[in-house]
Amino acid sequence: MDKIFGYENLINEVIWYYRSGGGSKRHFGRKHDTLLFYAKDKSRYLFYPDAVRVPYDAVIADSRKHLFNVQGKVSPDVWDISRPPNHSKEWLGYPTQKPEALIERVIQSATKEGDVVADFFCGGGTTPAVAQRLGRRWIACDQSRVAVAVTADRLIRGAQQLTTDLQIPDFTIEYWGVYEARRLTRMPAEQFREFILRCFGARPSEEHANIHGYKGVVPVWVGSPQADQPVTPQEVLAFANAVRRTPRYQQGSLREGIMLAWAFSPEARDAAEKLRSQEQVNVNFIRLDLIRIDSPQFRRHVAELSTDHADYENFLTFVQPPRVEVGYQRIAPLTYKFDVSDTVVVNPNAKILNVQWDFDYDGRHFRSTQGYALAKASEPVVYKFPRPGVYTIACKVQDDKGGEGVWVGEVKVE
Numbered sequence: 001m002d003k004i005f006g007y008e009n010l011i012n013e014v015i016w017y018y019r020s021g022g023g024s025k026r027h028f029g030r031k032h033d034t035l036l037f038y039a040k041d042k043s044r045y046l047f048y049p050d051a052v053r054v055p056y057d058a059v060i061a062d063s064r065k066h067l068f069n070v071q072g073k074v075s076p077d078v079w080d081i082s083r084p085p086n087h088s089k090e091w092l093g094y095p096t097q098k099p100e101a102l103i104e105r106v107i108q109s110a111t112k113e114g115d116v117v118a119d120f121f122c123g124g125g126t127t128p129a130v131a132q133r134l135g136r137r138w139i140a141c142d143q144s145r146v147a148v149a150v151t152a153d154r155l156i157r158g159a160q161q162l163t164t165d166l167q168i169p170d171f172t173i174e175y176w177g178v179y180e181a182r183r184l185t186r187m188p189a190e191q192f193r194e195f196i197l198r199c200f201g202a203r204p205s206e207e208h209a210n211i212h213g214y215k216g217v218v219p220v221w222v223g224s225p226q227a228d229q230p231v232t233p234q235e236v237l238a239f240a241n242a243v244r245r246t247p248r249y250q251q252g253s254l255r256e257g258i259m260l261a262w263a264f265s266p267e268a269r270d271a272a273e274k275l276r277s278q279e280q281v282n283v284n285f286i287r288l289d290l291i292r293i294d295s296p297q298f299r300r301h302v303a304e305l306s307t308d309h310a311d312y313e314n315f316l317t318f319v320q321p322p323r324v325e326v327g328y329q330r331i332a333p334l335t336y337k338f339d340v341s342d343t344v345v346v347n348p349n350a351k352i353l354n355v356q357w358d359f360d361y362d363g364r365h366f367r368s369t370q371g372y373a374l375a376k377a378s379e380p381v382v383y384k385f386p387r388p389g390v391y392t393i394a395c396k397v398q399d400d401k402g403g404e405g406v407w408v409g410e411v412k413v414e
Ligand SMILES: C[S@@+](CC[C@H](N)C(=O)[O-])C[C@H]1O[C@@H](n2cnc3c(N)ncnc32)[C@H](O)[C@@H]1O
Pocket: 094, 095, 096, 097, 098, 099, 120, 121, 122, 123, 124, 125, 126, 127, 141, 142, 143, 144, 147
């Protein structure tokens, strides 16, 4: 923090003291966390101590109350704030979740309504939830997709519970680095091409029709964004002909080309093999490399772009959503047991990490009726509906590789 903000810009070291947890016979009870309060520039920063005054100590309050601010005293740098008990409404079960009262004090002491609060490690979303409730705008990030889902859910429910007439702006979720194969398929072809070329370390070019870019001097071609349109032999031949027309080919110094696509038809592979097989007999052969975009071979090219500052391979992953299968069974009047045990995770080595259920889905805002079963994600859940009727049920499943799938279905409840 000293390096980032400057040693001279430290304003306070705050001790957050809590009574629960941390006990042991092997060391003193661990009952505090430390908050470091820095300003970007200590000579001009905003601080609103009046917004977070605390009660006077009892002794003073009784004897000399009239001398003091009825709002209480300016908060000292030791804060006694209890953690939400496990059974409280606030408690989501997100590990390391912070109490709202703690975050409230941070936000109110440093911002006014309408200001922007950012938490780049938002976890269960305490900061944006409190910021929203207090009429602040917010930016929240987390590298964990589960954290993002839990946060989104909490914000939607928080907005619904608000009793004030605060106007809550809509929010959007941006996933960076994790590219859902399915979403890429909806990209316009040109944008997709450019994106794939850049991931691959190639530069886009429009000099020749049928050559989309170059990796070094090697011509590159990119297939359709649609995963269900495998490359055809005609496309292979068209690309080979374009390569033949390049000056380098004609000078005899280049015989290669690279085709990138989600899939290649067997006939396309045969066509490429035929071109290459002439290598032994004909100098006019062409050696085409057919690389699937979701293959390890593609990733190796991505990894090569990594530098000291950026780890591209981890930053760029193509993920597939799990195929969510929901089974259910009536076990008592209005009471049903739901399970996702037939769900198939598609990403290699992935396992299910989080399952959230909305037993009365409005088709737009997913609000878990039950969920965040972080540890026992795939166990069945039992839900009792308030009354008979037809309900829309949604189930969101996330795997630990960033894949997320949603199942929506109707259930007639009796
Ligand atoms: C201590 S938790 C935050 C808990 C949060 N204050 C709450 O009340 O729920 C830290 C979070 O940081 C996230 N995280 C860790 N490293 C990260 C990184 N490099 N970028 C973004 N998020 C990261 C973790 O996924 C985790 O959710």
